[in-house]
Amino acid sequence: MTTPGNDAEEIWPLWEVFVRANRGLSHVHAGSLHAPDAAMAVRNARDLYTRRGEGVSIWVVPSDAITTSDPGVRDAWFESPAGKNYRHASYYTQAEGVPHL
Numbered sequence: 001m002t003t004p005g006n007d008a009e010e011i012w013p014l015w016e017v018f019v020r021a022n023r024g025l026s027h028v029h030a031g032s033l034h035a036p037d038a039a040m041a042v043r044n045a046r047d048l049y050t051r052r053g054e055g056v057s058i059w060v061v062p063s064d065a066i067t068t069s070d071p072g073v074r075d076a077w078f079e080s081p082a083g084k085n086y087r088h089a090s091y092y093t094q095a096e097g098v099p100h101l
Helices: 038-049 071-078
Strands: 014-020 028-034 057-062
Touching (some): 014 038, 028 038, 038 057
Antiparallel strands (some): 014 057
C-alpha cells in the first residue's frame, strides 16, 4: 500500500495482527496489514479483524521483527534429544492411589 507523498511514494510497513477472542485465551494470528505506524496498525486491525466484536485484545508486530524456525528442519528443532524422553508426560506411569493425576 502506498501513500501520496511530495514526489516520492512512501511504502507502509507490513504488520502481523494477533487477536485474543476472550480473556484467558491466547492471542491467535489473524492476518497481516500495512500501516504507517503501530497506532494506525492497531486501529486498522480493529476495523479489519474485529468488526463483529469478536476480540478483547489486539497485538500488532512489525513483520520484519519476527524470526521463525525453518519448517524444513522440523526434526532438528522439535525432536527430544536421545535419552531425554523423561521430559514428556508419556514417559511416566500413573501412580496408584493418586486420584487427581
